[in-house]
């Protein structure tokens with residue numbers, strides 16, 4: 001009799017847990033992407049400028065266009081001046097009612113003194129939104145001792161992925177705190193959610209991005225400032241090797257538009273509904289299955305990168 005009651009109790013708890021997990025997965029996929037309405041971003045930002053790092057290509061550039069469409073002035077930060085000038089022109093051609101400024105900065109530079117100079121430029125305007133987007137990956141996934149570019153690459157990936165969200169947040173937060181409003185979005189990666197073989201420093205540094213955002217949320221969340229981590233899977237950009245778009249691989253414009261709509265509705269999400277679906281499936285997989293999938297896709301990425309390299313050499 002007692003054993004029966006124990007079995008019923010344990011079975012009920014297990015069932016409740018399974019129902020809870022299924023509801024959570026559905027909530028993560030449908031909540032921010034189907035059911036919730038985008039918030040009033042201007043009100044939450046509390047100021048008219050948005051700063052975007054890595055603003056001249058891919059996801060960062062798309063965030064700039066979408067934020068300009070929503071009426072924000074944009075401060076572009078990137079390393080190539082000619083691309084900054086062109087991006088400014090392109091945005092103004094489409095959205096002539098906003099103001100665009102730019103600052104040139106190579107984020108492989110870890111000097112706090114140079115960061116101070118950049119920050120004094122940025123803090124001259126009222127920043128409502130900071131998009132810490134700039135990031136760097138290896139040429140292709142590889143074991144840590146065989147990464148192309150060796151120690152320079154490993155150091156740069158760590159510096160570019162970790163320092164900008166840390167230092168820019170630390171020195172832009174004061175003006176947000178004084179207004180009791182502001183939004184900081186840190187672009188991580190789904191690669192930071194799982195320990196991925198051959199993605200070492202990239203995976204670890206993106207884990208840092210998520211962790212940093214979560215700690216800042218605890219420090220400043222009650223001061224009117226909103227923190228979000230976006231953890232994309234594959235988006236068709238230069239960093240991803242410019243793959244064709246597909247159901248699971250959106251173009252950067254669709255991605256940025258979708259990700260911006262989740263601000264205020266999810267503090268940590270992939271940014272795109274099919275990515276969320278993919279992420280939830282990965283989360284449910286046993287680790288050894290996921291590890292095998294990572295090995296397979298890493299090998300494909302390496303092969304594609306090597307092929308491109310060969311073609312470039314021959315042309």
Ligand SMILES: NC(=O)c1ccc[n+]([C@@H]2O[C@H](COP(=O)([O-])OP(=O)(O)OC[C@H]3O[C@@H](n4cnc5c(N)ncnc54)[C@H](OP(=O)(O)O)[C@@H]3O)[C@@H](O)[C@H]2O)c1
Nearest residue numbers: 054056057058059079080106107135189234235237239240
């Ligand atoms: N694409 C994906 O599949 C994917 C997936 C997960 C996460 N992410 C994350 O999303 C973010 C954006 O990636 P993306 O794919 O859009 O990259 P992307 O297309 O390669 O664009 C990178 C941007 O960052 C700038 N940049 C690169 N290195 C820089 C440096 N050292 N200093 C200053 N600016 C620099 C580039 O400027 P230049 O034009 O001068 O090079 C460009 O504007 C990254 O944090 C990445 O880790 C991307």
